Amino acid sequence: MQNAWIVATMVAVIAGVVGFFVVLRGSAFPAHAIPNGAFAGAAGAVLVGVSSLLGLGVFAVLSALGIGSLGRRGRHDVATALALVAMLACGAAFLSRTTEYAPEIFSLLFGEVLGVSTTELLPVAGLGAACLLAVAVLYRPLLLSSVMPEIAEAKGVRSDRIEIAFLIVLALATAMTVPVVGALLIFSLMIGPPAAARALTPRPGAAIALSVALALITVWAAIALSYQTNWPIGFFVGTISALAYGLGRGWNAARTHHHQLPHSATFTDASSPGSPAPPLGQRRQKRRRPI
Amino acid sequence: MGWLIEPGFFASAQVHTALVIGAAAALVSAVVGVFTVIRGQSFGGHALTDASATGGSGSLLAGVNPLLGFVVGAVTAAGAMEAIGVRHARGRDLATGIVLGASIGLASLFLYLDTTATATTGATQQILFGSIFAPAPGTVPIVAGFGAASLAIILALYRPLLLTSISGDLAAARGVPVRLVGLAYMLALALAVALSSLAIGAILSTALLIGPPATALHATRRAGRALIGAAGLGIACTWIGVLLAYDSAHWFSDGNGLPVSFFIVAVIFLAYLISDLTTHRATRRSTAAGRTGALVGDRDPRAAR
Amino acid sequence: MRPAAQHHPHVRALAVDGVSVTLGGRRILDEVAFTVQRGQFTGLIGSNGAGKTTLLRVILGLQRPHAGRVLLAGRPRARRNRSIGYVPQKVGLDPDLPMRARDLVELGIDGHRLGIARPSPARRELVAEMLAAVDAERFADSRVGRLSGGEQQRILIAHALVARPQLLLLDEPLANLDLRSGQEIVSLLDRIATEHEIAVLLSVHEMNPLLSVMDRVVYLAGGRAVSGTTDQVIRSDVLSGLYGHRVEVLHVAGRILVVAGGPAATNGSPDGLPGAAPLPDAR
Numbered sequence: 001m002q003n004a005w006i007v008a009t010m011v012a013v014i015a016g017v018v019g020f021f022v023v024l025r026g027s028a029f030p031a032h033a034i035p036n037g038a039f040a041g042a043a044g045a046v047l048v049g050v051s052s053l054l055g056l057g058v059f060a061v062l063s064a065l066g067i068g069s070l071g072r073r074g075r076h077d078v079a080t081a082l083a084l085v086a087m088l089a090c091g092a093a094f095l096s097r098t099t100e101y102a103p104e105i106f107s108l109l110f111g112e113v114l115g116v117s118t119t120e121l122l123p124v125a126g127l128g129a130a131c132l133l134a135v136a137v138l139y140r141p142l143l144l145s146s147v148m149p150e151i152a153e154a155k156g157v158r159s160d161r162i163e164i165a166f167l168i169v170l171a172l173a174t175a176m177t178v179p180v181v182g183a184l185l186i187f188s189l190m191i192g193p194p195a196a197a198r199a200l201t202p203r204p205g206a207a208i209a210l211s212v213a214l215a216l217i218t219v220w221a222a223i224a225l226s227y228q229t230n231w232p233i234g235f236f237v238g239t240i241s242a243l244a245y246g247l248g249r250g251w252n253a254a255r256t257h258h259h260q261l262p263h264s265a266t267f268t269d270a271s272s273p274g275s276p277a278p279p280l281g282q283r284r285q286k287r288r289r290p291i
Numbered sequence: 292m293g294w295l296i297e298p299g300f301f302a303s304a305q306v307h308t309a310l311v312i313g314a315a316a317a318l319v320s321a322v323v324g325v326f327t328v329i330r331g332q333s334f335g336g337h338a339l340t341d342a343s344a345t346g347g348s349g350s351l352l353a354g355v356n357p358l359l360g361f362v363v364g365a366v367t368a369a370g371a372m373e374a375i376g377v378r379h380a381r382g383r384d385l386a387t388g389i390v391l392g393a394s395i396g397l398a399s400l401f402l403y404l405d406t407t408a409t410a411t412t413g414a415t416q417q418i419l420f421g422s423i424f425a426p427a428p429g430t431v432p433i434v435a436g437f438g439a440a441s442l443a444i445i446l447a448l449y450r451p452l453l454l455t456s457i458s459g460d461l462a463a464a465r466g467v468p469v470r471l472v473g474l475a476y477m478l479a480l481a482l483a484v485a486l487s488s489l490a491i492g493a494i495l496s497t498a499l500l501i502g503p504p505a506t507a508l509h510a511t512r513r514a515g516r517a518l519i520g521a522a523g524l525g526i527a528c529t530w531i532g533v534l535l536a537y538d539s540a541h542w543f544s545d546g547n548g549l550p551v552s553f554f555i556v557a558v559i560f561l562a563y564l565i566s567d568l569t570t571h572r573a574t575r576r577s578t579a580a581g582r583t584g585a586l587v588g589d590r591d592p593r594a595a596r
Numbered sequence: 597m598r599p600a601a602q603h604h605p606h607v608r609a610l611a612v613d614g615v616s617v618t619l620g621g622r623r624i625l626d627e628v629a630f631t632v633q634r635g636q637f638t639g640l641i642g643s644n645g646a647g648k649t650t651l652l653r654v655i656l657g658l659q660r661p662h663a664g665r666v667l668l669a670g671r672p673r674a675r676r677n678r679s680i681g682y683v684p685q686k687v688g689l690d691p692d693l694p695m696r697a698r699d700l701v702e703l704g705i706d707g708h709r710l711g712i713a714r715p716s717p718a719r720r721e722l723v724a725e726m727l728a729a730v731d732a733e734r735f736a737d738s739r740v741g742r743l744s745g746g747e748q749q750r751i752l753i754a755h756a757l758v759a760r761p762q763l764l765l766l767d768e769p770l771a772n773l774d775l776r777s778g779q780e781i782v783s784l785l786d787r788i789a790t791e792h793e794i795a796v797l798l799s800v801h802e803m804n805p806l807l808s809v810m811d812r813v814v815y816l817a818g819g820r821a822v823s824g825t826t827d828q829v830i831r832s833d834v835l836s837g838l839y840g841h842r843v844e845v846l847h848v849a850g851r852i853l854v855v856a857g858g859p860a861a862t863n864g865s866p867d868g869l870p871g872a873a874p875l876p877d878a879r
Contacts, residue, residue, distance in 0.1 A: 026384050140706065
């Protein structure tokens with residue numbers, strides 16, 4: 001049980017950080033597809049008798065590369081959808097050849113509180129650290145190319161390389177999170193809390209911190225509830241994430257409504273033809289504040 | 292011939308049912324899927340397949356025909372996504388993802404309750420990966436009914452749907468009720484997804500929905516031809532998949548074959564890969580020869596004809 | 597030419613030398629040549645499809661020319677050159693983007709570098725200075741995706757300027773702005789060109805908003821270009837030569853209209869001629 005808490009905490013941190021960029025780039029679909037590929041890897045690993053973490057990692061990276069290279073030529077969403085089903089179909093084939101019972105498959109897909117043994121703790125921590133390091137190194141170009149890809153290109157940041165690098169980070173994050181949250185619901189954790197966080201604050205740094213905090217609350221609550229009810233952890237992760245998103249949107253809508261009136265009033269004032277704005281130089285003088 | 296088709300293939304009643312259900316699912320999915328690809332809603336389509344899994348797993352719990360569960364799940368999710376209605380593309384993906392996550396969460400709960408409360412073994416695999424060889428009794432008439440309904444919606448709305456898929460503004464300017472057409476399309480999509488969930492399983496039905504249409508749109512830029520091509524390709528892939536799955540039982544010493552959904556998806560994926568590689572090469576050639584290679588659907592104004 | 601620009605010794609910020617681009621068998625740019633000086637405001641004028649965007653892409657190094665070369669500050673452009681500030685036509689910022697206008701400007705300092713930037717007073721000061729330079733202090737702490745078109749344009753200009761470029765390129769910055777916001781942006785850019793002593797090259801399909809501030813014109817039509825001062829270029833004989841058929845330049849109430857000339861076309865269509873349409877927004 002202690003292992004579960006440690007791993008869950010690491011999972012939440014990674015999902016919160018990586019999820020921030022998933023939401024920023026609008027990569028919800030790849031974030032959903034890659035874990036499904038990883039699921040096939042875990043099933044394959046069981047079949048050939050190697051560590052499931054290895055299978056998860058290898059297949060997650062393979063799906064990332066598949067999505068990246070197919071998407072480079074054609075439509076992104078089509079490429080993602082087809083890479084997703086191809087990997088899942090492999091998973092189905094592997095499963096049909098194994099003698100494992102349904103509960104194992106179920107926990108791979110939907111998560112398992114006690115799914116991590118002490119020996120697996122170290123590799124999971126290593127993967128997590130690698131993820132955080134990669135995000136830290138890529139931070140600025142990733143941010144720039146996610147927000148304004150054209151300007152990034154003009155500054156020599158290659159969007160296609162950034163995309164592949166990001167998908168690989170996503171794959172690493174996936175490999176470590178599948179055993180806890182399950183292949184089908186990681187992406188939920190990667191979009192619910194970050195989406196809520198960005199509705200709450202306009203600062204990128206604060207949004208990442210808040211996203212991690214919300215992911216932690218989600219995972220901890222999900223584990224506690226799952227432990228109490230014995231229901232699958234994925235159910236709670238999915239539901240709490242959706243709840244967080246809903247709250248974020250509600251908060252945002254309320255705030256926008258609140259701010260709309262004064263903002264639009266100043267706008268019409270400044271641009272109404274009846275009151276010509278003073279020349280720019282003067283206005284700047286008036287507005288300049290000591291720094 | 293014997294090496295290709297194992298004995299007993301054509302005699303088996305199970306196979307007959309599988310071929311009929313598979314063809315119906317492939318046909319409907321391909322026709323609806325052409326619009327899904329043109330509209331760039333692969334993610335939305337996929338989300339519906341997972342939502343239909345929720346319905347399917349719920350149906351086992353309630354003890355009704357899974358197909359009804361698939362339909363209810365998909366239609367509900369389609370309604371939810373249409374209701375959230377975010378305009379910004381990234382925001383739309385996000386909303387889709389949230390609905391998807393919540394419905395998978397619910398599916399996990401239903402499946403858990405299926406296996407514990409009602410002791411239905413193999414529910415997970417049946418719902419997620421399909422059961423084309425063993426449909427519940429009385430499924431074929433329901434399949435025919437829902438399939439016909441979905442096709443009827445698409446054919447009736449063919450022209451306004453194409454117009455709204457290419458440009459919502461253009462369609463609105465021509466007086467097309469864009470929102471209403473979108474809703475009807477989502478309904479057709481939900482029905483198609485439910486059918487293919489039955490055939491190859493909920494989480495793989497995306498393959499039938501996206502694969503053949505994307506492949507067909509690689510080959511032709513005309514929506515009408517793409518429709519026919521996708522339907523033909525979808526049915527062919529499904530039948531080849533069924534055949535291979537039937538054969539595969541003889542490949543292994545234990546007599547257990549590989550799942551039919553694996554073969555169907557593998558054939559579809561292969562077809563897409565081949566068309567992707569060949570069109571890529573053709574595009575490069577034609578660009579060099581003086582024409583710019585246009586992408587399918589999304590950017591080609593000629594698709595409007 | 598305005599006196600302000602004449603005070604500075606003109607340093608060549610950009611030289612485009614015989615650049616030709618062929619795409620898909622079509623000649624998009626045909627031996628285009630012109631220079632842009634520091635401290636000057638240059639308008640790149642051409643109708644839709646004249647090759648403006650391709651030319652900007654060549655200057656940015658995103659499109660390789662099939663002939664000719666681009667010199668920046670007298671040297672051939674390196675593959676990755678960051679001495680150009682660039683404001684694209686359409687940025688499409690997500691309204692929910694978790695970034696303040698201030699954060700977006702800061703990303704302009706070194707957003708292409710790996711690693712996380714260490715916050716420092718110097719960085720904050722630089723950002724504040726740029727926000728002041730574009731009159732954006734009022735909304736510096738607002739979500740950037742929720743700002744109006746004109747406000748976003750200012751922030752993007754600050755983002756481009758904060759890296760201290762020698763050349764500022766703007767692709768159709770006035771396209772989605774109302775007349776007043778457009779005028780504000782134009783005079784802002786004019787001031788920046790003078791105060792920061794950088795070359796501003798701005799593409800438009802309608803030259804009238806720039807008439808009061810343009811030091812030089814690069815007029816692009818059918819992939820070919822002529823350049824010089826407004827008086828040198830916007831003349832019936834010069835533009836007729838460029839278009840290859842007769843066009844008239846008319847001065848009407850302080851505005852310039854370029855219309856298809858000749859007896860056959862007196863009331864003919866002004867297709868493809870910048871500034872030709874009888875514009876309702878004339879004041």
